[in-house]
Amino acid sequence: MTAANRVSAAAFHDAPGDVITNILIVAAAVVVVVVVFRFAYPRQFLRLFLLAMRRVAGLKTRSIEFDGTPWPYLEGGPESGEVLVLLHGFSGDKDNWLMYARGLRKNCRIIIPDLPGFGDNARDPAADYHIDAQARWVLAFVDAMGIDRFHIGGNSMGGYITLKFALAYADRVLSLALLDSAGVLGNTKSELQLATENGQSLLTVSSPEEFDRLLKFIVYRPLPLPGFIKKPYCEDLIAYRPFLEDIFWPMAEEMQNRPLNDRLHTIAAPVLVIWGRHDRLIDVSCVDVLKAEIPNNHCVVFEETGHVPMLERPVESAAVHAQFLSNCRAATL
Numbered sequence: 001m002t003a004a005n006r007v008s009a010a011a012f013h014d015a016p017g018d019v020i021t022n023i024l025i026v027a028a029a030v031v032v033v034v035v036v037f038r039f040a041y042p043r044q045f046l047r048l049f050l051l052a053m054r055r056v057a058g059l060k061t062r063s064i065e066f067d068g069t070p071w072p073y074l075e076g077g078p079e080s081g082e083v084l085v086l087l088h089g090f091s092g093d094k095d096n097w098l099m100y101a102r103g104l105r106k107n108c109r110i111i112i113p114d115l116p117g118f119g120d121n122a123r124d125p126a127a128d129y130h131i132d133a134q135a136r137w138v139l140a141f142v143d144a145m146g147i148d149r150f151h152i153g154g155n156s157m158g159g160y161i162t163l164k165f166a167l168a169y170a171d172r173v174l175s176l177a178l179l180d181s182a183g184v185l186g187n188t189k190s191e192l193q194l195a196t197e198n199g200q201s202l203l204t205v206s207s208p209e210e211f212d213r214l215l216k217f218i219v220y221r222p223l224p225l226p227g228f229i230k231k232p233y234c235e236d237l238i239a240y241r242p243f244l245e246d247i248f249w250p251m252a253e254e255m256q257n258r259p260l261n262d263r264l265h266t267i268a269a270p271v272l273v274i275w276g277r278h279d280r281l282i283d284v285s286c287v288d289v290l291k292a293e294i295p296n297n298h299c300v301v302f303e304e305t306g307h308v309p310m311l312e313r314p315v316e317s318a319a320v321h322a323q324f325l326s327n328c329r330a331a332t333l
Contacts, residue, residue: 043232050095057102059110066144072120073113073141074098077105082174083147084108084325087138089156089182089308090203090251091237091244093119096155100310103318107325108151113141115158117247123240129247131157131183131254135164142172151325153177153272155310156282157251163260166267175328177272177321178290180307182251185259186285191217193283196252203248203281204241208234220278220306264293270331271297272324274317276305298324 054061059076074094077084084104088096094112101110114121116137117129127133138161142150151174154162159181166173185193195202205211211234216222237244271294275287284301291299300320302313309317 045228046232049228050098053095053098057098058105059098059101059112064141064144066140069116069122071113071141071144073111074101075109075111076101077107077109079109081107081109082325082329083150084110085138085142085147085150085152086110086112087115087152087154087158087161088112088118089154089158090248091118092155092158095119096308097310099314100318100321103315104322104325107322111145111147113138115161117243123243125243125246130250131160131164132168134161135168138165139169139172148172149174151175151177151328153179153321154181155179155308156182159183160251160255163264163267166269167260167263170268173269175270175272175325176267177274177324179274179309179317180276180279180282181273181286181290182255182282183260184264184286184289185255185261186283186287186289188283188285190279190281190283192281193256196256201245201248201252204244205234205237206241207238211237217280218307219312220276220304221312223311261289261293264290265295267294269296270324270328272321273297273299274309274320275299275301276307276309276312277301277303278305279307281307298327 051061054074057076059074061072062075063070063072065071072094074097084107086097086101088094094114097112101112104110115134116127117123138152149172152162152165153176154160156179159178160183162176162178163181163183166176189197192202202217203214205214211230214237215225215230271290273287273290275284277284287299287301291297300317302309302316305312
């Protein structure tokens with residue numbers, strides 16, 4: 001073998017090691033860039049993270065404009081399927097439903113908007129955020145989308161809007177899903193209700209410490225949220241506190257003085273009720289009221305669960321909803 005051939009052979013023999021080394025160097029560089037970006041720009045990193053999570057959930061980010069205002073929303077599932085509209089709660093947003101929607105996307109066309117005043121929707125201090133107005137906004141939204149009859153569901157404030165919508169526009173509703181819904185009073189007062197009666201708002205925050213307290217208040221077990229998620233949400237809740245309190249107090253006053261208990265019997269559509277046994281915001285005794293008053297209902301209570309079953313038990317609660325929708329379809333055949 002010539003010297004040249006020996007050199008070429010040696011170079012060829014060493015090449016795999018060089019490739020592995022280069023790959024490790026590039027991988028390490030990528031990790032460093034990601035870590036730096038995550039801590040230096042948590043808000044931008046959060047947006048990238050949510051885009052990835054939406055993709056995993058099979059949802060696409062869309063927007064539609066009506067009355068001069070763009071409404072951002074998520075959409076997934078078969079375009080020809082029955083429509084399910086999901087409404088988030090107070091200070092929440094459309095991404096609260098990501099893992100829940102993942103379990104339903106094969107069953108229906110899912111549409112999840114950011115409600116006015118929350119998420120990426122407009123925050124207009126002069127707008128009307130009473131629940132009746134929110135229900136009218138949902139009507140305008142589905143009309144703009146060209147949707148006639150559909151399934152609707154909501155958590156907390158979103159459930160309150162769902163109930164109001166069903167009462168006002170019964171002919172548009174195929175079914176309802178109420179997840180720890182506001183708008184109904186049970187026989188036992190919740191911690192939130194008692195605090196509200198004393199003029200204290202437990203759902204708005206003015207410091208990172210209060211934000212941590214809020215997270216523990218909402219769920220049964222603390223959610224393992226990394227800093228790049230917590231920091232932007234915490235900053236927004238603090239920045240928008242006066243705006244959020246202007247929404248919260250009229251809603252709380254209406255719920256306390258004019259609950260929907262005596263109107264529930266008029267709801268003809270099938271209703272799914274999902275609740276967390278350890279909800280500290282809206283007491284589980286509301287389930288007994290809903291079960292007694294709504295003619296066609298199916299109620300499920302999850303143990304060791306707080307106020308947001310779609311976040312605390314996304315797989316189990318979505319499976320219950322999927323079976324409920326299947327039963328609804330079978331009943332119409």
